[in-house]
Amino acid sequence: xxxxxxxSEWQLTQLRQQEQNLQEEETYxxxxxxxxxxxxxxxxxxxxxxxxxxxxxVRAVQAQASRQLDQVRAENRRVKHLEQIARAxxxxxxxxAEARALEEMTNLHAGRRDRTATTGxxxxxx
Numbered sequence: 001x002x003x004x005x006x007x008s009e010w011q012l013t014q015l016r017q018q019e020q021n022l023q024e025e026e027t028y029x030x031x032x033x034x035x036x037x038x039x040x041x042x043x044x045x046x047x048x049x050x051x052x053x054x055x056x057x058v059r060a061v062q063a064q065a066s067r068q069l070d071q072v073r074a075e076n077r078r079v080k081h082l083e084q085i086a087r088a089x090x091x092x093x094x095x096x097a098e099a100r101a102l103e104e105m106t107n108l109h110a111g112r113r114d115r116t117a118t119t120g121x122x123x124x125x126x
Contacts, residue, residue, distance in 0.1 A: 001082055005075040012072055015065040022058045029054060 029051040032038055038047060 001075070001079050005072070005079050008068065008072045008075055012065060012068045015061055015068055019058060019061045019065060022054055022061060026051065026054045026058060 029047055032042075033044060033047050033051070038044065
């Protein structure tokens, strides 16, 4: 379960990095259009098309990152819930073991007391 959570977190990190890269490209393209510093062989129309494509890519990655974040949160809740169940089960096993140990000690002590009382009673009869 934790491995799945870590994988989902890694995927979210990758999506955020991809979003960052696309935003940087978008910034570069806007700057190139605004300052008329077009790369060699590029026209303002081709830059505008790239900008449109990049903007769509940013939005798509943001949507995917949002879904991935929801998945990470859900898996995190599941992991915490399972950890809580495991802690409760461990505590219950410990309580059971302590109760058995106490019962064994009580029975052992009671057995000694019975033998001592029985031996004393037989000794007084003779």
